[in-house]
Amino acid sequence: EEVGYFEDLALSDDVLDALWDMRFEKCTPVQGRCIPHILEGRDLIGIAQTGTGKTAAYLLPMLSLLQNEPHAEDAVNCLIMAPTRELAQQIDQALQGFAYYTHTNGVAVYGGNDGIRFEQERKAFAKGADIIVATPGRLISHLQLGNLDLSRTTHLILDEADRMLDMGFFDDIKTIIKELPQERQTILFSATMPAPILALARATLNRPVNIRAEGADAQATVPDITQFVYQAHDLDKPEVVARIAQARDASKVMVFCRTKRAAQRLADELQERGFPATAIHGDLNQIARERSLKKFRAGTVRILVATDVAARGIDVTGISHVINYECPDTDSTYVHRIGRTGELRGEQQRRQHRQRSIAGDSR
Numbered sequence: 001e002e003v004g005y006f007e008d009l010a011l012s013d014d015v016l017d018a019l020w021d022m023r024f025e026k027c028t029p030v031q032g033r034c035i036p037h038i039l040e041g042r043d044l045i046g047i048a049q050t051g052t053g054k055t056a057a058y059l060l061p062m063l064s065l066l067q068n069e070p071h072a073e074d075a076v077n078c079l080i081m082a083p084t085r086e087l088a089q090q091i092d093q094a095l096q097g098f099a100y101y102t103h104t105n106g107v108a109v110y111g112g113n114d115g116i117r118f119e120q121e122r123k124a125f126a127k128g129a130d131i132i133v134a135t136p137g138r139l140i141s142h143l144q145l146g147n148l149d150l151s152r153t154t155h156l157i158l159d160e161a162d163r164m165l166d167m168g169f170f171d172d173i174k175t176i177i178k179e180l181p182q183e184r185q186t187i188l189f190s191a192t193m194p195a196p197i198l199a200l201a202r203a204t205l206n207r208p209v210n211i212r213a214e215g216a217d218a219q220a221t222v223p224d225i226t227q228f229v230y231q232a233h234d235l236d237k238p239e240v241v242a243r244i245a246q247a248r249d250a251s252k253v254m255v256f257c258r259t260k261r262a263a264q265r266l267a268d269e270l271q272e273r274g275f276p277a278t279a280i281h282g283d284l285n286q287i288a289r290e291r292s293l294k295k296f297r298a299g300t301v302r303i304l305v306a307t308d309v310a311a312r313g314i315d316v317t318g319i320s321h322v323i324n325y326e327c328p329d330t331d332s333t334y335v336h337r338i339g340r341t342g343e344l345r346g347e348q349q350r351r352q353h354r355q356r357s358i359a360g361d362s363r
Contacts, residue, residue: 009035012064014101019060022097028053030213035061038187043205046189048213049339050160054189055094058157063095066130067102071154074128078155079180081173082135083163084309085110085286086293091133091159109134109142122147136164136172143179150179156204161190161197166333167309170196177204191335225338238269241323245275245303251320252296255305256337258326266325267305277303308333316340 005026006019019025027035030052037044038061048054062078071077082088092108099106107124109132118141125132125148132139142148156177158164164173186205190197201208232240245253257263260281267279278292278301296304297316304316308328319340328334 004032006031006060009060010039010064011035011060012067012102014067015060015063015098018098018100018102021100024056028057030054030211031057031060033211033213034058037209037211038062038185039064041065041185043185043208044187044211045193045201045205045208046187046211046213047191047193048189048211049191049335051339052213054159054213055091056098058159058187058189059091059095059098062131062155062157063099063102063104065155066104071130072128072152075152076125076129076132076148076150077153078131078157079139079150079153079176080131080133080157080159081139081164081176082133082159083167083169085135087160088133088135095131095133104130106131106133108132109138111135111138125149136169136176139176140172143176150176151181153180154184156180156184156186158186158188158190161188161200162192162194163336165194165196166330170200173200191339192331227338237325238266238273241266241325242270242273242275244321244323245270247321249320251302252299252316252318253303253321253323254316254319254340255303255323255325256328257305257307258328260307262326263305263307267303270303270305275303276301277305279305281307282309308337 006024007016009027009032011019030046030048031054034044034046034054034057038058046054046057048057058080066077080091082091088108088110092106095104095106107121107129109121121138121142122145125142139148143150158173164170186208188197188201188205188208230240241255244250255263255266257266260283263279263281264283267277270277278295280289280292284292292301292304293316295301305325322338322340324334324337328337
């Protein structure tokens with residue numbers, strides 16, 4: 001039976017106090033279904049898209065477990081793996097809020113920063129960390145240098161597993177898992193379940209509970225999204241994007257391109273046409289990417305043009321339109337793209353945005 005409110009769950013009082021301060025009262029379906037199993041120590045597979053509340057679905061019970069159960073103070077007790085630095089940062093931010101009244105300490109480990117940060121991470125490992133939130137590449141670097149001991153880690157969480165597969169991190173994930181003890185709790189979340197993810201789950205999870213978020217499906221898209229297809233020549237696509245952006249309900253538009261050049265070129269052209277637009281892609285440094293994202297979140301610019309790699313893990317609420325300027329190569333990438341406009345969060349529900357996804361391709 002699905003639990004509707006956090007106070008009905010067996011979460012620790014300190015975690016509930018933090019939720020109260022944050023005005024979080026009612027669970028999303030994935031939270032109500034996952035949290036009881038995780039609190040019982042069960043392995044779990046969650047099929048859930050971005051925006052279903054899956055981060056809280058594993059952070060809240062994990063904080064409660066670490067607070068209520070004895071564990072080594074000088075060990076890494078929980079490892080959370082995420083595909084991108086942006087998602088790792090967002091998980092870490094959520095962790096800081098949920099853990100405000102607990103004594104749980106967390107360390108975020110991701111690339112794109114200087115040697116000072118790397119040394120800070122190394123020192124944090126030496127002291128012990130209750131929870132590490134990490135991208136695979138950065139964690140592998142620490143493991144190879146002998147900076148990190150995962151032999152006593154009792155909880156492993158793999159978030160957006162299909163994204164890590166798409167980004168080529170699967171070998172790194174397998175290497176990292178070998179460093180962990182076999183006796184552990186393993187939780188895996190993914191929007192889709194391609195064959196390699198299923199094989200990984202069978203090899204690493206012990207009799208897992210399978211939870212499918214309402215409306216989630218391995219090959220289906222997020223519900224409650226109106227989808228349109230516009231047939232357009234490459235030269236006409238900027239004009240199509242401009243006309244869509246002129247719509248009254250186009251309050252926050254995210255446009256996906258395949259390449260860095262295409263993303264920057266389209267953003268520049270939209271700016272020349274007088275539209276407040278910005279780009280986020282791999283050729284921009286971390287500071288520039290964060291600046292673009294901050295403007296988009298704040299509403300200073302209404303259009304964000306992004307590549308899939310740069311946009312993975314980015315959490316932006318209230319997106320009214322997603323435009324596939326160039327169609328993705330895989331079904332899972334399409335699911336992740338359009339799911340951003342189907343995120344049924346409180347603010348969006350109150351405003352009752354009409355949700356749309358526009359798919360465009362050359363003909």
